[in-house]
Amino acid sequence: MGVSFVKVYKANCNKLFLDNMVNENLVKNVVKEPYKYGFVTDIETEKIAKGLNEDIIRLISQKKEEPKYLLDFRLKAFRKWQKMNEPDWAGLGYKQIDYQDIIYYSAPKQKEKISSLDEVDPKLLETFDKLGIPLTEQKKLTNVAVDAVFDSVSIATTFREELAEHGVIFCSISEAVKNHSDLIEQYLGTVVPASDNYFAALNSAVFSDGSFVYIPKGVTCPMDLSSYFRINSGDSGQFERTLIIAEESSSVSYLEGCTAPMFDTNTLHAAVVELIALDDATIKYSTVQNWYAGDEEGIGGIFNFVTKRGKCLGKRSKISWSQVETGSAITWKYPSCLLLGEESVGEFYSVALTNNLQQADTGTKMIHIGPKTKSTIVSKGISAGNSINSYRGLVKMGTKATGSRNYSQCDSMLIGDQASANTFPYIKSQQPNSEIEHEASTCRISEDQLFYLQSRGIEFEEAVSMMVSGFCRDVFNQLPMEFAAEADKLLALKLEGSVG
Amino acid sequence: MEIIEQIKTSKSIDNQTEIQKICLHKLQSSPLPNPKSELWRLSNKSKFLNFLDYSINEKDPKFDAPYPNTSKSNIRLIIGENCQINLIEKNYSIQHLSEDALVKYIKEQISCFDQNENWSDLLNLSLSCTKNILGLKISGSKIPPIEIFSHASSNALNAKTLVIFLEKNCDIDLLQVNLGKDNSSLSQSTFFCLEENSSVNHGVVSYGENKSNLLNSLNVIQQKNSEYNLGSLHFKFNYARFEISIKQSEGNAKTNIKGMQITKKDEQISTYTKIDFRGPNGFLDQINKSLADDKSHAIFEGSIIVPKIAQKTDASQLSRNLLLSNLAQIDTKPQLEIIADDVKCKHGATISQLNEEELFYMRTRGITLTEASKLQLSSYFQEIISFIPVSKDRWDLLDKLLNEN
Numbered sequence: 001m002g003v004s005f006v007k008v009y010k011a012n013c014n015k016l017f018l019d020n021m022v023n024e025n026l027v028k029n030v031v032k033e034p035y036k037y038g039f040v041t042d043i044e045t046e047k048i049a050k051g052l053n054e055d056i057i058r059l060i061s062q063k064k065e066e067p068k069y070l071l072d073f074r075l076k077a078f079r080k081w082q083k084m085n086e087p088d089w090a091g092l093g094y095k096q097i098d099y100q101d102i103i104y105y106s107a108p109k110q111k112e113k114i115s116s117l118d119e120v121d122p123k124l125l126e127t128f129d130k131l132g133i134p135l136t137e138q139k140k141l142t143n144v145a146v147d148a149v150f151d152s153v154s155i156a157t158t159f160r161e162e163l164a165e166h167g168v169i170f171c172s173i174s175e176a177v178k179n180h181s182d183l184i185e186q187y188l189g190t191v192v193p194a195s196d197n198y199f200a201a202l203n204s205a206v207f208s209d210g211s212f213v214y215i216p217k218g219v220t221c222p223m224d225l226s227s228y229f230r231i232n233s234g235d236s237g238q239f240e241r242t243l244i245i246a247e248e249s250s251s252v253s254y255l256e257g258c259t260a261p262m263f264d265t266n267t268l269h270a271a272v273v274e275l276i277a278l279d280d281a282t283i284k285y286s287t288v289q290n291w292y293a294g295d296e297e298g299i300g301g302i303f304n305f306v307t308k309r310g311k312c313l314g315k316r317s318k319i320s321w322s323q324v325e326t327g328s329a330i331t332w333k334y335p336s337c338l339l340l341g342e343e344s345v346g347e348f349y350s351v352a353l354t355n356n357l358q359q360a361d362t363g364t365k366m367i368h369i370g371p372k373t374k375s376t377i378v379s380k381g382i383s384a385g386n387s388i389n390s391y392r393g394l395v396k397m398g399t400k401a402t403g404s405r406n407y408s409q410c411d412s413m414l415i416g417d418q419a420s421a422n423t424f425p426y427i428k429s430q431q432p433n434s435e436i437e438h439e440a441s442t443c444r445i446s447e448d449q450l451f452y453l454q455s456r457g458i459e460f461e462e463a464v465s466m467m468v469s470g471f472c473r474d475v476f477n478q479l480p481m482e483f484a485a486e487a488d489k490l491l492a493l494k495l496e497g498s499v500g
Numbered sequence: 501m502e503i504i505e506q507i508k509t510s511k512s513i514d515n516q517t518e519i520q521k522i523c524l525h526k527l528q529s530s531p532l533p534n535p536k537s538e539l540w541r542l543s544n545k546s547k548f549l550n551f552l553d554y555s556i557n558e559k560d561p562k563f564d565a566p567y568p569n570t571s572k573s574n575i576r577l578i579i580g581e582n583c584q585i586n587l588i589e590k591n592y593s594i595q596h597l598s599e600d601a602l603v604k605y606i607k608e609q610i611s612c613f614d615q616n617e618n619w620s621d622l623l624n625l626s627l628s629c630t631k632n633i634l635g636l637k638i639s640g641s642k643i644p645p646i647e648i649f650s651h652a653s654s655n656a657l658n659a660k661t662l663v664i665f666l667e668k669n670c671d672i673d674l675l676q677v678n679l680g681k682d683n684s685s686l687s688q689s690t691f692f693c694l695e696e697n698s699s700v701n702h703g704v705v706s707y708g709e710n711k712s713n714l715l716n717s718l719n720v721i722q723q724k725n726s727e728y729n730l731g732s733l734h735f736k737f738n739y740a741r742f743e744i745s746i747k748q749s750e751g752n753a754k755t756n757i758k759g760m761q762i763t764k765k766d767e768q769i770s771t772y773t774k775i776d777f778r779g780p781n782g783f784l785d786q787i788n789k790s791l792a793d794d795k796s797h798a799i800f801e802g803s804i805i806v807p808k809i810a811q812k813t814d815a816s817q818l819s820r821n822l823l824l825s826n827l828a829q830i831d832t833k834p835q836l837e838i839i840a841d842d843v844k845c846k847h848g849a850t851i852s853q854l855n856e857e858e859l860f861y862m863r864t865r866g867i868t869l870t871e872a873s874k875l876q877l878s879s880y881f882q883e884i885i886s887f888i889p890v891s892k893d894r895w896d897l898l899d900k901l902l903n904e905n
């Protein structure tokens with residue numbers, strides 16, 4: 001018995017030695033995964049000429065039959081944008097964007113007005129089916145209403161009637177401009193003003209479509225709402241705008257997914273999301289971002305410059321952002337909370353995975369203005385290949401934020417010795433009666449843990465995947481059910497790759 | 501802004517040394533740092549301009565020792581006054597650095613200076629005349645503690661430079677004291693080079709009086725197996741910046757930093773640290789404490805850079821802050837930039853006020869609120885003060901902080 005035990009032990013030691021020798025390459029292989037949503041839908045689209053000037057903006061506004069106040073809003077934003085400089089503080093290295101070489105409006109050609117889903121071009125429905133987004137209501141599997149945005153315009157919104165029964169408005173922002181103009185006029189640009197930053201100003205000038213949600217007083221939205229963004233053309237930018245208003249004591253969970261085809265050119269995506277939560281309202285906003293990230297040499301991919309901000313206007317209101325960022329060549333995104341209402345709560349849960357030459361500069365801003373406000377930040381960054389993954393966050397306690405609290409945790413995991421993980425937490429306090437805690441750590445896939453899992457008969461790739469999944473658990477727990485499963489699968493796919 | 505005018509037209513600075521010429525040349529194109537850059541964006545503009553408001557003074561200001569020189573074994577040097585030292589003992593030697601070696605070393609340093617990042621050093625070296633540059637070469641062991649003073653004079657700007665070479669296997673305790681005066685500006689730059697197996701316990705205590713300003717910069721290069729321990733304390737300055745740059749040039753070195761800044765009235769004191777690991781197996785343990793009261797502003801920005809070559813680095817950085825007034829503010833930004841994958845790096849930051857539960861507990865035991873606050877503060881200060889190499893019987897820093905400040 002003794003002898004055989006020694007033999008087995010030795011054999012295991014050899015295996016471990018060999019494993020360690022190959023581990024490094026294996027880990028590098030596991031993070032490679034071909035992009036599954038890279039197909040192009042061959043559909044007739046209506047595009048306007050390239051370039052950006054006041055005439056183009058007037059044309060977009062005219063095409064969308066917008067009221068004058070909106071055209072003025074666009075023109076004002078455009079004039080401000082012209083005077084602004086593209087921000088460079090994030091130190092992202094990308095070739096200069098030629099803003100005159102972009103098509104600012106592109107829409108699939110379809111009948112003037114769609115009265116039901118049957119009239120939507122079957123090719124479009126097919127595209128969304130391929131992406132795993134059933135738009136036809138009879139195909140409903142989960143209790144989710146979907147607004148699908150294809151290039152510049154919203155294609156279809158499902159379950160509208162059922163939502164309408166509860167008084168919930170869920171439609172494209174163009175429709176909202178026509179049917180709920182008062183709400184748009186009252187709230188558009190109040191959270192992210194047109195002059196907020198370079199990309200927000202650009203979006204305000206040229207935004208084409210997006211989603212609009214209004215939850216009336218006291219209503220808990222009966223189902224999760226979801227919008228799905230798809231960029232199809234290679235030369236048009238996508239500039240959508242989302243506005244969610246949650247009235248007193250209402251609540252809503254909103255999901256957002258994004259994919260794009262593979263082109264060897266870079267496509268610009270500059271979106272603005274505005275959330276407004278009144279007294280006792282709750283908004284949960286979850287994103288799984290999987291835009292095309294470019295190939296291994298860093299050719300192509302989406303430039304994702306997004307401004308997302310929520311305003312906790314009411315007492316005890318709550319805004320929770322959760323995001324899984326796996327795509328885009330460049331990600332520049334800081335979902336933020338303005339905590340104005342007393343006892344309002346802001347949350348940010350994020351997983352960002354970068355590989356190859358991807359660059360992600362993401363984080364959050366928690367601005368505590370009202371008293372007794374609370375915020376939690378949990379950010380997990382995983383960098384592999386030659387990528388750069390940065391957390392950049394701001395926590396600010398204003399002079400009136402008495403009794404406020406913040407807790408931030410940023411963890412980074414490095415896979416391979418070429419990737420970089422950075423943490424830039426900006427912390428500012430002007431209120432002594434408040435507490436801020438921040439902690440950050442960095443780690444790699446531990447060989448001890450890998451060995452342990454492998455010694456229990458778990459395959460290498462599965463073990464890596466389990467460890468990454470465990471690393472991200474705090475964030476996945478915050479995602480809605482459907483998304484948690486999707487996110488886990490997405491990371492596993494990215495990580496399992498050719499080895500799996 | 502007379503100084504800036506002088507820099508622009510460098511001719512008005514007399515008898516320029518080679519170093520001065522190089523630095524003036526570097527500064528001439530843009531004599532002021534970029535106010536929008538990360539290192540300068542929080543700097544109070546009017547206070548900074550006040551720093552530059554005085555004209556350069558090369559006369560010897562009167563030196564008032566903050567504490568008597570009771571111990572005869574100590575070596576006390578005052579930059580600009582008795583700079584002559586040449587001690588060759590059995591176990592150790594402390595000698596003047598030859599002018600050639602000094603110029604060569606500083607030139608090497610300047611060659612990799614960035615106009616913005618090293619602006620304080622460039623200004624210092626542009627203005628520091630030969631008399632105000634002290635260069636030392638230290639070797640051996642059992643060296644008596646060394647005290648080095650830099651002091652300002654009222655209504656003037658003084659620039660002083662210290663260069664220390666610590667030879668192999670040498671180990672010392674060094675206390676550096678920077679003293680501000682009424683309406684004065686002091687620019688102090690220190691260059692420290694630690695050779696293999698050397699170790700230093702370095703204390704930096706800077707305090708001023710009414711309306712005194714300070715730009716204090718510290719550049720340390722650590723060769724392998726060296727150990728650098730820094731305890732620093734900055735208080736009572738209208739405007740002060742403490743910029744620390746530490747390079748572990750080949751890795752395998754240890755750095756411990758415990759720093760503190762205390763701001764009151766409308767003062768602004770900031771600490772910037774940059775720790776650069778250029779080789780494997782580096783170690784860093786850093787804690788920075790700030791206390792801001794009244795209308796003051798305390799700033800800490802620390803960056804840790806771990807490139808690919810610096811595998812097995814173990815670095816931790818903690819920023820702890822006490823905010824004691826509604827009008828005071830604290831900014832802190834501990835940042836990590838990591839490429840090597842087999843490292844342990846962590847950082848943390850907290851901002852809070854005095855612990856109310858502890859205060860309440862002490863009061864239930866019959867201790868007054870003022871006393872209880874003092875007790876809490878003393879435990880907060882003690883961790884840093886105990887790291888500064890100065891014996892309590894000669895200079896009671898804790899007492900000075902609690903009762904005089």
